[in-house]
Amino acid sequence: MKTEKVDKRQAILEAAEKLFCETGYEGTSTRQIAKESGANMAMINYYFGSKEGVFVEIMNERIAGFASQLKIINEDKISALEKLHRVIEGYVNRILNNTAFHKMMHRELSLTQRPEMYDKIKDAMSHNMQLIDRIITDGIEDGTFNKVDVRMVIATIMGTITNIVISPHKVISCSNFDLNNPKDKKMIKERTIAHLQDLTTVYLTTKK
Amino acid sequence: MKTEKVDKRQAILEAAEKLFCETGYEGTSTRQIAKESGANMAMINYYFGSKEGVFVEIMNERIAGFASQLKIINEDKISALEKLHRVIEGYVNRILNNTAFHKMMHRELSLTQRPEMYDKIKDAMSHNMQLIDRIITDGIEDGTFNKVDVRMVIATIMGTITNIVISPHKVISCSNFDLNNPKDKKMIKERTIAHLQDLTTVYLTTKK
C-alpha cells in the first residue's frame, strides 16, 4: 500500500507557484489552488493567512534559494574575464532551470502594485548586479577591460538571458524548440553561454 | 463655458490602457475603467462587447501603429552596419516612447492564456526580428560582418532595450532617474543607442 501522506502546506505552495506562473497572481483563484493541491480552501488561510501570504512565501523561499546558490567568485587567481564568464554561466543555468518562476518574477516586477514584493525582487536583483559591476569595474581599473558603460553591459547580459526565456520560442530559432524538453534546454543553455562569453570577450578586451 | 464634449469611446480606450499597464488585465475592473474614463459601465460593453474586447482593441491599434511606423531601411547606398544602427535607433526610440505599453505587452506575452493576443504580439515581434536577421545575415554573407549566432545577437539587442525599460530604475544607474521625466528619458535613450551601436560595431566588425 502506497503511503499517501503528503504535506498539505507544501502541496499548496507547489500548486500555487504552478498556477501563478501559468495564469498570474490575479488570474489564479484560491479555489483553483485548493483544487490543484488537494487541500481544503481554508488551509490556504490557515497556513499563510491570505492568498498574498502564499505568494510572499513562494517568493521568499525562491529568493533565499537563489541567494544561497550564489557563490563567491572572487578567487584572486583568476582574471576579471574569467570571473565574468563564470558569472554568466551560473546566471544562465540558474535562470534557464527556473524559466516559469523567472517569467512570473518579471511579470510581478512590471506591476506597480504590491510594493513589498517589488522591493524584495529589486534587492535580490541588485545584489547580482553589484557583483557583476564590481568585476567589470575592476577589469577596467587594472587595464584589462576597455572603458565601457558598465551598467549598460550588465543590462545586455541580463537582458539577453531574459529575452531568451520570455520570447516566443519559434521566434528565436528558425526551427522549433521547447525549453521544457531537456535536450533543447541544454542546447539553448550552451548557445546562450557561448554567445555571451564571446560577446563580452570581444567587446571588453578588443583593443581599438 | 468650456465644451466638455468628449469621445466616450476614446476615453474608455485611454483609461483602460492606462489601468491595464498599471495593474494588469485581471487586476483592472470594468468599474475602474468606467470611473477613470468618466463613462458609464454599460458603455464598455456597448462599444467593445466585453472587457476583453477593449483589450483586443487596444492591442490592435497599437500594433497597427507600430507596423505603419516601421520604415523601409533597405536603401542600397548604406552599409549593413549603418542599417543595423538605424534599426537600433528606431527601436530604442519607439520602445522608450511607449514604456508602459511595452511592459504590458511583455506581461501578456508571458501568460499562456489568451492565445489570440499571444499570436498577435508574436507576429508583430517576429516581423521586426526578420528585418534585423536579414540585415545581419547579409552583412555576414558579403564579408563585412563576422560569423556570429544571428538569433542570439538579436536577443541581445532586443533584450538590452527591454531590460532598460523593465528593470527597476535605481538598479540601472547609481543615481536615480525617471523614465517619465523627459530629460531623463532623453539621456537614457541616447545612452542605450550609443551602447548598442558601439557593441554591435565592435562585435560584428572586429577582425580576430
Place this chain on the structure above:
DNA sequence: CAAAATTAATCAAACGATTGATTAACTTCC
C-alpha cells in the same frame, strides 16, 4: 498505563463584497 485535556489539522458551508455583463428606461441629436 490509561483517562483527560490540549493542540493541530481538516472540512463543508456560508459570509459579504466584487466581478463582468445585461436590462430597460431615458436623452440627445439628426
Place this chain on the structure above:
DNA sequence: GGAAGTTAATCAATCGTTTGATTAATTTTG
C-alpha cells in the same frame, strides 16, 4: 420620430475570507 448614445439598477457568478464543527495527534495528569 427613430436611431444612437447614455444612464441607474440589477443580474448571476465568482472572489477571498471566515466560520463552527470534527477528526487526529499530542501532551498532561492521576
